[in-house]
Amino acid sequence: MKVALTGNSHVWSLRRGSGPPGLDALVFGLGNGKYERRPFTHLSEDGVVLDVPQYAEALTRATGLRAIDTSFVWGFCSVNHNSRLYRDDTWLAYEPAAIRRGDRVAVSEELLRTMIESDQAGVRALFDHLLEAGVDFFAISAPPPRRDNNGIRKGIRPEVVRYVDRTAREIWATWLDERKIPVLQPPPSTVDDEGFLLEGYHSEVVRNGVPDRHHASAEYGTVVMAQVADHVSSKVDVA
Amino acid sequence: MHPYQQFGPEAFWRQGVAERNPLHFEDVYTPRFEISRETRIAAAGSCFAQHIGQQFKRRGYSFLDTEPPPPLLDAAQQHAFGYDLYSARYGNLYTVRQLVQLLKRATGEFVPEDDVWVEDGRLFDPYRPTIEPNGFATTQEFEASRVDHYDAVARILPQADLFVFTFGLTESWMNTADGAVYPTCPGTVHGEFDPGRHQFVNFSWPQIMEDFESFLQVARSINPEMRFLVTVSPVPLTATASGQHVLAASMASKSILRAVCAELYARYDYVDYFPSYELVASHPMRAMFFDPNLRTVAANGVAHVMDTFFRAHGDAGPGDAAVAPEDSTAHPGSADSAMDEDDVVCEEALLEVFGS
Structure with missing residues (x-):
């Protein structure tokens, strides 16, 4: 069984992590997750075509394919990329009504859900297209937020980050469950009691003098790759 | 020599209307005061007012x-x-009484008995x-x-230099306990109609005048320099509860509102009137700007009205627009590229489903 793991920049930790013996997986990133907010795919006779040039080129470069098809079992690290939500400047002036402080404007549950579902629109469309094309795939969650993420650093309360992230994860989980799409959640051993990524799994990369406060480390990737191996082997067992 | 000899062609029906292309009634509106891009503008009113607010924004006011x-x-x-519809999230204010009560609720001066509607565990603001x-x-x-x-x-009134209000309806529904006025009849959009608590009211000319004058008083007490621009929505009633035919009820309603505007204009030199009603609904326009339902105003009608307004204020439209919408390809800033009818949020139109 050929396995391909791809998605946004969070694939980086999987790529740097070590897969367990026996897992033969092609791991490559498609590109920046900012394109995931809007539908970026369409169906063709060849499979699911990526409309974002950066993504399409990355796919072809890594696999030789022009469309995502049935030649691999695919793992998409494209869900729970909630940093687009929780570190947005919105939360400097607004907060979810359930936890808001008096000096912030309340955002209702329905309004928050609407913003989250809008953020998930592009990946939802990708997954619907994959289902329609009969592609065998599973979802891989992005890691949980880091306590030192740039949203918190610019003044967003950690409680708000947690709330928005948790709500978005619940919404994703429900959506995926309704379609029976398997999803690999962050391994519990990597997450602290409040839902943040344990510091030991933080990426320590510094680019152009700027520390990465967003991604997980290669060690995190190694733990997730073990999950991937378990998931893939369970498919083989079933088969 | 008599007075009529000194009037321009706009004062005479034949030259001003009958012999003119109805698309060129530019002189139908002469601004009473300047509205510039520096004027801080607030707006409220019925559905049609949304177009006005959108146009101010799109043109960079x-x-x-x-x-x-x-x-x-x-x-x-x-x-x-x-x-993004009005100056705050109050939705459509079809009657002046709504506007007056909104301001009183905001200051705590009026706390309606009917506070919340609960439906299937969800809460709605009446x-x-x-x-x-x-x-x-x-x-x-x-x-x-x-x-x-x-x-x-x-926070609106202390910041506004100009308040734009579009009169929509005279008909409304009121709570008998304390006179609280609803934007929609309870039970139509949300809530539950209770004949013991909910009473139909058709506001008269004196009542509307009194309401608007009380609003003027409040607003000018906060900002003595505030000016007002009033208009009448050309959109007829979706339905009437008056017992009259809806055509007659609409005409009565719009006539009363138009007469209120005329009186406000006559009494207060800081109130201007823009004839959006006339530019769409008067018979020389031959209903050309209405959609086939003869009620909603087509996008080109909105464009015509708004272009007339801005042209009178020296804003030539497309080329003069300071802010162009991102998705506009042809005429940024022109009402042509503005929201169409589907974008207008109008609870009153929902009454149509009860007419079958």
């Missing part, structure tokens, strides 16, 4: 919005949650029932949203 949408909310979803499409989930968020909203409303 200083349109006040004290309750803006969260930046994360897509533009396409803002109207559904009552954002005075802006569609502001959350599916209602609020909890009392906590309902209350929080209301507090924020009233704070936002209270």
Whole structure:
């Protein structure tokens, strides 16, 4: 069984992590997750075509394919990329009504859900297209937020980050469950009691003098790759 | 020599109307005072007022919005949650009484007995029932949203140089206990109609005048320099509860509102009137700007009205627009490229489903 793991920049930790013996997986990133907010795919006779040039080129470069098809079992690290939500400047002036402080404007549950579902629109469309094309795939969650993420650093309360992230994860989980799409959640051993990524799994990369406060480390990737191996082997067992 | 000899062609029906292309009634409106891009503008009113607010924004005027949408909310979803329609998230104010009571609720001067409608566990604000499409989930968020909203409303008048109000309806529904006026009849959009508590009211000319004058008083007490621009929505009633035929009821309603505007214009030199009603609904326009339902105003009608308004203020439209919409390809700033009827949030139109 050929396995391909791809998605946004969070694939980086999987790529740097070590897969367990026996897992033969092609791991490559498609590109920046900012394109995931809007539908970026369409169906063709060849499979699911990526409309974002950066993504399409990355796919072809890594696999030789022009469309995502049935030649691999695919793992998409494209869900729970909630940093687009929780570190947005919105939360400097607004907060979810359930936890808001008096000096912030309340955002209702329905309004928050609407913003989250809008953020998930592009990946939802990708997954619907994959289902329609009969592609065998599973979802891989992005890691949980880091306590030192740039949203918190610019003044967003950690409680708000947690709330928005948790709500978005619940919404994703429900959506995926309704379609029976398997999803690999962050391994519990990597997450602290409040839902943040344990510091030991933080990426320590510094680019152009700027520390990465967003991604997980290669060690995190190694733990997730073990999950991937378990998931893939369970498919083989079933088969 | 008699007075009529000194009047221009616009004063005579034949030269001013009958022999003119109805698309060229430019002189139908002469501004009483300047409105510049520096003028801080607030707006409220019936559905048609949304077009006016949108046009001020799209053309780069200083349109006040004290309750803006969260930046994360897509533009396409803002109207559904009552954002970006008016100067705060109060939805359509079809009657002046609504406006007056809104300001009193915001300051705590009026606390209506009918406070919240609960349907299937979801909470709706009787005075802006569609502001959350599916209602609020909890009392906590309902209350929080209301507090924020009233704070936002209270910030409008101290900041505004110009208040634009579009008169929509004379007909309304009132709570018999305390006179609270609803934007929609309870039970139509949300809530439950109770004949013992909910009473039809058709506001008369004196009542509307009194309401608007009380609003003027409040507004000028906060900002003595504030000016007002009033208009009448050309959109007829979707339905009437008056017992009359809807055509006669519409005509009566619009005539009363138009007469109120005339009187306001006559009494107060800081009130201007813009004839949007005449530019769409008067018979020389031959109903050309109405959609086939003869009620809603087509996009080109809105464009015509708004272009007439801005041209009178020296804003030539497309080429003069300071802010162009991102998705506009032809005429940025022109009303042609503005929201179309589908973008207008109008609870009153929902009454149509009860007419079958």
